[in-house]
Amino acid sequence: MTSHAHSANPPAHPTAEEEVARICQDLLRIDTSNFGDGSGPGERAAAEYVMASLHEVGLSPELFESAPGRASVVVRLPGQDPTRPALVLHGHLDVVPAQASDWSVDPFAGEEKDGLLWGRGAVDMKDMDAMILAVVRQMVREGRKPARDVVVAFFADEEAGGTYGASWAVDHRPEIFEGATEAISEVGGFSVDIDGKRAYLLQTAEKGIAWLRLVAEGRAGHGSQVNADNAVTHLAAAVARIGAYQWPYTITPTVDALLRGVAELTDLPYDPRDEASIDALVAALGPASRFVGATVRHTSNPTQLGAGYKANVIPGRAEAAIDARLLPGHEDEGFAVIEGLVGEHVRIEPIHRDISLEVPFEGDLVDAMIASLHAEDPGATVLPYTLSGGTDNKSLARLGITGYGFAPLQLPADLDFSGMFHGVDERVPVASLKFGVRVLDRLLRTC
Secondary structure, three states: OOOOOOOOOOOOOOOOHHHHHHHHHHHHHHOEEEEOOOOOOOOOHHHHHHHHHHHHOOOOOOOEEEEEEEEEEEEEEOOOOOOOOOEEEEEEEOOOOOOOOOOHOOOOOEEEOOOOOEEOOOOOHHHHHHHHHHHHHHHHHHOOOOOOOOEEEEOOHHHHHOOHHHHHHHHHHHHOOOOOEEEOOOOOEEEEEEOOOEEEEEEEEEEEEEEEEEEEOOOOOOOOOOOOHHHHHHHHHHHHHHOOOOOOOOOOOOHHHHHHHHHHHHOOOOOOOOOHHHHHHHHHHHHHHHHHHOOOOOEEEEEEEOOOOOOEOOOOEEEEEEEEEEEEHHHHHHHHHHHHOOOOOOOEEEEEEEEEEEEOOOOHHHHHHHHHHHOOOOEEEEEEEOOOOOOOOHHHOOOOEEEOOOOOOOOOOOOOHHHHOOOOOOOEEEEHHHHHHHHHHEEEEEO
């Protein structure tokens, strides 16, 4: 008699929905603070975690460093139709620093509380990193290919302009992006409540960045003397003019489309020449009004001051930093205004400049993003919007890659999502992550 041993069924692998929260927690617990001066821990530990997560399902990702510890990871997923242009699906592994004393939880403990994951990076953008990893792992385990080739990338240094991350990759490893024409990353696809109706904001534009150093030089001397050429006075006047300047409203095509959509949902009037009507529509966006309110005009905020070494010594030099964010299509005129406000005694030195972006709210990819949201939330409105900050899509644009912000999250109406970017007590609902992986999985299958 021959006996047959019956082996137990192998354990089922967790689905993307089942493991996205764990992955997000793991990433939150890795401190990747980016101080912008090279003093942080770097992204290497997080990059190695990503490598292990991808290796585990049989992929062969590549880790590369632009400088010691400044690590990025990339892997290419072959698509069902390799003749189509590739899609770049990218996130960044670094986070802005967190002052633990300001938080109600340890910002790097990855704590789950009240159905939310708390920690620095929970919304910017380890939530999306986790969603990407979870979806990719599930697709590979199930033997499914995306509709077209997908370049999956996790970059270093986005929070300091991408010099050691996406920008470095574009300059030194452009072959990674061979054949890619479109990209998806932060910050869009999240829901907002507008007059009791749920809408999703899909990011199709972002402001240009102009981080500027103002330098005033004058006559150094004794603090007790009359000095008409005081560098501190020159600088302070320039900083005050820039900080107090009221930029006029300038409505770009993306913002115009958003405001028209909000007007339809709320029955509020919209006149692009009437600031009061614009303000009312922006206010109707609730917590998201903070994001949108900064995109109806240029902004220029003084952020740093430095001068002198003793109370009774007039220094010969004084410096300040300005963070200017300039609207797509209007950057030159915005910069010209700043130059006029600075005046004759102060010169401008660039710290970091980067382009603005504005891309079409139409086409097959946009249609697929909207359809993926509607599959999970039928009847919801999807509107384009402009991001007041910047993303790594700026770097990819140098290769002719059209970038969108789409990190899909269905959020509670009362959660101040936009306020948590670089804020205190950053957190994301677990249910939102599960929603996001369902949308993202569908998108990769169909786009």
